[in-house]
Amino acid sequence: MRPSVYPRSLVFHSCTINPPLALAPMVGLSHSALRLLILELGGIGLFFSEMLSVGRLPTENEKISPFLCRTPEENPFFYQIFVCPGQDLLPAIARLHTLNAQGIDLNLGCPAPALRKVGAGSFMTPELVRTTVAAIRSATSLPISAKIRLGKTLDEKSLVSFCKMLEDEGIDLLTVHGRLHGEKFCRKARWDWIGKVKKVLNIPVLANGGIFTVEDARQCLAISGADGLMLGRGAAIRPWIFADIAHSLYGLAKPERRSFSEIYFRFIALLEERFTPERRLGRLKQFSHYYAENFAFGHHLSSGVQNAKTLEEAGAIAAAFFEKAEG
Template sequence: MAEGGIGVAITNSLALRGLTIAPPLALAPMVGLSHSALRTLVVEEGGAGLLFTEMLAARKLPQESDQTSPYLIRGKEERPLFYQLFLTEKEDIAPAVDRLHQLHAQGIDLNLGCPAPQLRRHGAGVFLTGDPQRVRILIQTLRAATNLPVSAKIRLGECLDEGRLLAFCRMLEGEGVDLLTVHGRLDKEKFCRRPRWDWIGMVKGAVTIPVLANGGIFSVEDARQCLQVSGADGLMLGRGAACRPWLCAEIARRVYGQQIAPTGRTAQEVFNRFATLLEERFPLERRLGRLKQFSHYFAQNFQFGHILATSVQNSLTMDEAKRQAEEFFLHSTV
């Protein structure tokens, strides 16, 4: 245990079916962001104890190539890595799990929290939680298909209904989910709405499996406050880690007491390293869009960051985007 400066005992590690997560800091599954380049960058900066892929369609997964698919490309340093699935049919589970075993996954995560409109027509993501019995069957089938740790990521529900939320979480635990991540917003709430960390605390008090708190963590102080309010066993960082790939390392040092040497990279060097990783690992047509998406968040570190974001967004090639970024960094201040 550590104190983290907040007067609350903090868990330094989690054990899931023999897998140790230390420190209990996770990089969230984010569409277009949680790919190999960002995962590796965060690992290099230090502090992340667990990584997640972008959400993967279980039905398509068996046909995806880990050599060319941007969703499956992975560096050897990206461990432990949980592959996140969105699914609606139990028949898709066994072939998908077989493929994940081939890919040497360290765990499997079920997406029950994404509110993206494109998932509505499939009844997947957060839209699946309206049918708890169907979710129960999917978890049972997934649990029976693998001995790997199984996790699930949820939101608080359509409305604030404590009884329904806690019953749903207890059901997940009862059917064999090993780790639960709770995003502290309702299903339709936007990111501008401050997350309800106290409701994550209700979930933590209702289950015995580890709970990760997600939502609104952009600084070390946010991390401390979230842990204090929620009592969660760990944290999952999303947009905060895309903005500041070194944030996990800062939290690991200052909250969890981890001895992690800073890389000493400047912001420009971090940006350049991300671009290099894209060029090393992704096909040409898969690079620029991901650099643009990353730049949208990374630019928030700078006083006039909108200039960086706009110049990269308007670039037609990777070389042009890198030139525009270099010009920006010559005159920027963090």
């Protein structure tokens, strides 16, 4: 093993995250098949689920639910929840205990219209956030994390006081996505603003936003001073990115390199293993949209797969694409 540039383990509450690299919660992407693929490729320290509705969680059947299905290897695992005003949290928290959660993550940053409609995610008022965190804290002894954006406008004082309030109410780990509420992903993430939060908190902070390469990871850690990183789209484009970062920054063994097509078809095999037939193609289309970014002519892969009517057809289109691309 080579020496680690940064502390290799992040220890807080009852968790050890090693290395401190997390897969972001992403609807339609952060599911069991992608998680298993990332595990096989190495370098991952922590998983977050796709966001889950507190209202639906208690009745969702984990044997068939694509959102809850998970193998024991997908560990440590934080389930992300979103909460609407007036909702009873207790049945959902009780359910997460039965699902062997290692932690519970509260979605405070999602600006999606679906969450606007119900007053959840980034649309929760600060007072609702405070009472919600307090309610989760008194209902569980599991670690609680929260994921935020930087706020509605760049305002250091209110950002810092909001984050301190989260810490005071019992949040154990905070992920900061370095963008304002309304900002699109094409805008560069403000890693320096994550640093403003990190500086004043005693709990660990994960930095998120715009990390696609080892060099991005290095710079983000240097600029933000964060305790670890959370990657979203970068993990769908290059599921081996965690292994590369873990090797370069945390001194883990050099990962074995597999070809693009091998990794893509392994993902299809995992979709087949983990999901019923009607759940597979949509997830492959979503993944392919990102994976295609590895290639100069990747739009041929993504648009071909988007138009496929069956998983088999998508597989044949992808095989023809990779034959040309990889020679």
